Amino acid sequence: MQTTTYVPGAPNWLDLGSPDTGASAAFYSAVFGWELRSAGPEAGDYGFFLRDGRTVAGLGPLTEAGASPSWTVYFHTPDADATAKAVEQGGGRVRVAPADVFSFGRMAAFTDPTGADFAVWQPRETGGLEVVGVPDSLSWVELYTTDAEAAKAFYRSVFSWQMNDVAMSPELTYTVLSPAAAGAEAAHGGLMQLPQENLDAGSTPEWHPYFEVSDCDATVGRAREAGATVIIPTTEAEGIGRFAMFLDPAGAPFAVITTAKD
Numbered sequence: 001m002q003t004t005t006y007v008p009g010a011p012n013w014l015d016l017g018s019p020d021t022g023a024s025a026a027f028y029s030a031v032f033g034w035e036l037r038s039a040g041p042e043a044g045d046y047g048f049f050l051r052d053g054r055t056v057a058g059l060g061p062l063t064e065a066g067a068s069p070s071w072t073v074y075f076h077t078p079d080a081d082a083t084a085k086a087v088e089q090g091g092g093r094v095r096v097a098p099a100d101v102f103s104f105g106r107m108a109a110f111t112d113p114t115g116a117d118f119a120v121w122q123p124r125e126t127g128g129l130e131v132v133g134v135p136d137s138l139s140w141v142e143l144y145t146t147d148a149e150a151a152k153a154f155y156r157s158v159f160s161w162q163m164n165d166v167a168m169s170p171e172l173t174y175t176v177l178s179p180a181a182a183g184a185e186a187a188h189g190g191l192m193q194l195p196q197e198n199l200d201a202g203s204t205p206e207w208h209p210y211f212e213v214s215d216c217d218a219t220v221g222r223a224r225e226a227g228a229t230v231i232i233p234t235t236e237a238e239g240i241g242r243f244a245m246f247l248d249p250a251g252a253p254f255a256v257i258t259t260a261k262d
Helices: 021-032 080-089 148-159 196-200 216-226
Strands: 011-018 035-038 047-051 054-061 070-076 093-101 105-111 117-123 137-145 162-167 173-178 189-193 206-212 229-237 241-247 253-259
Touching: 011 021, 011 117, 011 137, 021 035, 021 047, 021 054, 021 216, 054 137, 070 206, 070 253, 080 093, 080 105, 080 117, 080 148, 093 117, 117 206, 137 148, 137 253, 148 173, 148 189, 216 229, 216 241, 216 253
Parallel strands: 011 054, 070 117, 137 189, 206 253
Antiparallel strands: 011 070, 035 047, 047 054, 093 105, 105 117, 137 206, 162 173, 173 189, 229 241, 241 253
C-alpha cells in the first residue's frame, strides 16, 4: 500500500516526459481532474500536477535524445551517489548522473539490465509526492521485463526489496515488491515477464504507474474520450480490484485501478 511515509526503496516521485506538455496537461485534467502548476522558467518548463492543491506527479518536456513519451518512476534513496554505484555494479546504466535539484533533493536516472528506465530521488526539502493511495493519485508501480529473473536479481542488489512470487497461471508468475524496511503489507509494486505475444507486438521493458480511481469504468470512458488508446480493457481481478491500462495520446503507458474493498 502506498503511503507518503517514504522509506528507502519505496516509490516517492513520478513524472511524465511529454513532447507536448500543454496537450498532456489537458488530457490528464480531463481524466483525473488534475491542475497543472508551473515550477517557473528556471525549472525548464517543468510543472506539478495537483489534486486538491497537493502534488500527485510532475510533468516536463522530453530532454533526452531519442526519448519516448513515458512516465518515470522514482524510488527513495538516502544516497543517490551510492545507488548509482550499485546500479553500475548490478549491470545497469547511469543515464543521468546524480545531481542536485535546487535545494529540493538529489536525483539520478538509470536503465536496468533488461532495458527499463527508472530513477531515484534523495529527499531534502521535498520528501516526495504529497498525496498517494487515494483516488486520482499513484497507488502502484509495475515493471514489464524481458527477463524476470535478471530483473529481480538487479533490483534486489540495488534496493534490497523483498519479493514474493505469486503464480497467476501455469504460464505467468507475478512478483510482488516491498521495501526492505517494511513488511509485505507495504508492498508498492509488481514485476512480470512480458509474454511472447506482447514481445511479438512490439512491447519493450518499462515501468508504468497505476492510479487509484473511484470508478474504473467511468475513468476508462473519460480516457477514451480524451484520446487514450486502451491496451488492456477493464478487467476484474478477484480480491485485487477492477483495472485497465492505456497509452495516453502521446504514447505513454499508464493504468488505473479501483481497488477491491476488504
